[in-house]
Amino acid sequence: MNITQYFKLAIKSLKTSKMRAFLTMLGIIIGVGAVIIIISLGNGLQKMVDQQVESMGVNLIQTYVYGRGDGTTMQLAPERMYELVDAHPEVLSGVSPYVSTNARVRHGATEYERTTIYGVSEVMYKQDTQATLDGETLAQGRFLQYIDVERSQNVCVLGAYLAEDAFGGDALGKTISIGGVPYTVVGVLRQSGDTLQEGGRDDQIYISYNNALKLMGSRTVNLYMFMATSRDTAAAAKTVIDGYLFDFFQDEDAYYTMTMAEQVQMINAMMGVAMLVLVAIAAISLLVGGIGIMNIMLVSVTERTREIGIRKSLGAKRRDIRWQFIIEAGPPSAIGGVVGILFGCLVATVVGSLIGGVLVSQMGVGSNVTFSATPTTGAVLVSFGVSVGIGILFGYLPANKAAKLNPIDALRYD
Structure with missing residues (x-):
């Protein structure tokens, strides 16, 4: 057969x-x-x-600084990170301190207790992609600018929940109290969640990192977001950052740097x-x-x-x-x-x-x-x-x- x-x-x-x-x-x-x-x-x-x-950018580098900061010479000030970027323009194009905190947020008689406040610099928003480094986009207005951060101006960018709940969707130019200080709304983020709810992703505020540190009563930033000049220079940029931090702390356990490629x-x-x-x-x-x-x-x-x-x-x-x-x-x-x-x-x-x-x-x-x-x-x-x-x-x-x-x-x- x-x-x-x-x-x-x-x-x-x-x-x-x-x-x-x-x-x-x-x-x-x-x-x-x-x-x-x-x-x-x-x-x-x-x-x-x-x-x-x-969408976030493959040239993004996150640096966590644990440090041995005791308020003395071992405290790493954000200005030192800016100086590092200025000293290596061939591999680094910018840096944004990233501070997360909570404070009393009020509008009129309404208090928002679960709102997350992020302190950042103008580098947090990328003009080429029209989005923040963590993927948020603007629905109205603008993001924080250099002058806002440099002068620690009381301006903020609201999440969609606060813009809708506190101002009925008409938030631009209005004021909202953060930690007892009035802040002018200059931008509103686009809704990112399916529903607008208190404590959700859309219940957030971006302000200058200097102002966020004042709210925290601290001078220490634990997270920095660097931007390499391109995807090809990200590894070299990480080497530069790690080298600088090791020279500063003399301790490899005082910091941790990771590129987006490494995260992926x-x-x-x-x-x-x-x-x-x-x-x-x-x-x-x-x-x-x-x-x-x-x-x-x-x-x-x-x-x-x-x-x-x-x-x-x-x-x-x-x-x-x-x-x-x-x-x-x-x-x-x-x-x-x-x-x-x-x-x-x-x-x-x-x-x-x-x-x-x-x-x-x-x-x-x-x-x-x-x-x-x-x-x-x-x-x-x-x-x-x-x-x-x-x-x-x-x-x-x-x-x-x-x-x-x-x-x-x-x-x-x-």
Whole structure:
């Protein structure tokens, strides 16, 4: 018999026992579908992170200064960071101190207790992308400017929640009290969350970092956001920053610097490990499916023992019997793999559309960031190949058992 005849016999066997064939394929369908879903969602999340990084800028460098600041000579003033940028214009284009605090925010008789106040410099807003370094965009007015920061002027940029709740959407030029001091609203941020709520991402205010330090009663900034001149100079800029801070503190544990590229690598590495674990768990279904195929094929060999005896008595060799049953195990796993891929793609698309908006909203990223759960061609091909391979692998034992049957004993089998 040739391979074509083997496949015809396999298809005929599938048609004869449709329910058995379906149950045989079910484990493969579930396993392949689960793997496709996990890989699709993982790819979607990874792409969303990459988009967020692109929107924030791959030349962004974050420096955390723990320091040994005791109010004496070991205290690192923000002015020193500005001097560092001025001294290395070939790799650094700007720096913004980043201070986060809370204070009494009032408008009229209403007090907002959960509002987050960020103290930054004008560098926090990038003119080329028309967005802040953390992805916020303006709906009205302007962001803080150099003169505002230099003179510590009492001006602020409000989040969408405060602009709507306190001023009914007409906040520009109005005043709001922060820590008992009136601030003039010069800008309003675009809404980034699905809903405007107290304490949410849109309940925030940007002011000059000098003013934020006064609210905190501190002179120490623990986080700086540097801008490298380009993506290519980010690594060199990090070296410059680390070198300066080491010379200042003489202690590598006094600071920590990370580029956006390093953050992406770290996030992708963690996501990769998590995806491997989930895929390994989902692959257990493929193992169960393979055992199901082996079990069904063993039953098939038992049921067709006399047929095997007749074929052997007519001159069929061991390899002919072996190939017949191996090929019969292939179509159920192959069809199950195809159905599993289609099922996985469909579920991944539906789930991706349902959770994509929630993920984007909760991460608070810009409107240009999207979530799309799509499987890669490589994942589809590997899933199909594994499903077929499992069918052949687990079909070999029953096929080998059939090939070794004694033709006389097989003919006498009832």
